[in-house]
Amino acid sequence: LYSSFNTHNMHEIGYSLNRQFGPEPWTLYQGLPLYSFVDNHDVMRIATQLTDEKHLPLINALMFAMPGVPSVYYGSEWGIEGFKEPGSDDALRPRVKPEDLKQGELYQYIAKLSEVRKHSQALKDGGYREIRTEQDIIAFEREAGEERMIFALNAGSEEYTLHFDARAGKGTDLLTGEEKDFGGGLLIPPYQAMIIQPER
Known part of the structure; x- marks a missing residue:
């Protein structure tokens, strides 16, 4: 997902979603509740991968609206950054204290996405x-x-x-x-x- 946002190429995302979940009988995962994420414990943080911070809310909106079960990796709701480094994943898995993090705009936006999805069949x-x-x-x-x-x-x-x-x-x-x-x-x-x- 992030590379398509960085290159402004929604065609790749659209093609993938249609191939995986579209209405035709040949699509790959139609009706399957697959696990969806934009980052996790093994890859560079999404806030680091995106070249435009304005895309951070958008990529989360897409994840919550597309088929699948959305998952937000801890800290990404606050926009935490982190590079994947050779021999260590410490930067991807920082120790955080809730009192050190503010419930800013991104946090509130993701909470709203979650609320909308929760009430929508x-x-x-x-x-x-x-x-x-x-x-x-x-x-x-x-x-x-x-x-x-x-x-x-x-x-x-x-x-x-x-x-x-x-x-x-x-x-x-x-x-x-x-x-x-x-x-x-x-x-x-x-x-x-x-x-x-x-x-x-």
Whole structure:
């Protein structure tokens, strides 16, 4: 994931998600609740891997919205950095004291992602359907039963208007509480992710 963010190439992510979880019968892991992470105890910390810190919330939003069971490696909710060094993983596994860490914006954002996912059957168990993939844009739909969620992400520095077959023209961005009217296209500001629950 991180390399696609660094090179502004959402095409690679879109291709992988569609190949693994798409609606076609030949996809690899359709319906399987696989373990998802952006970093762990064996690899360089995600805050170190990304070249643009504005992508840190976005890569977490993608992880919580895509199929799978998201996992946040301890400390990454605070944006802790760490290089993987030859012969030692100490930098990846620092000793931290909760009182030394502040519950900043990233922490609050990940907590919100967790809360939204916890209350959404579509995000936990729903299928995956690609809506659009562009250089800086990825958008997909998750659906389970009567619940449908639209995820849209803009990793670029310019706003983007996403045109797609919405099946409904309005909805609520569950991350911000804002009402979104996308009947004429969904405006996605730069460096922003949305999880939209469309009106029925």
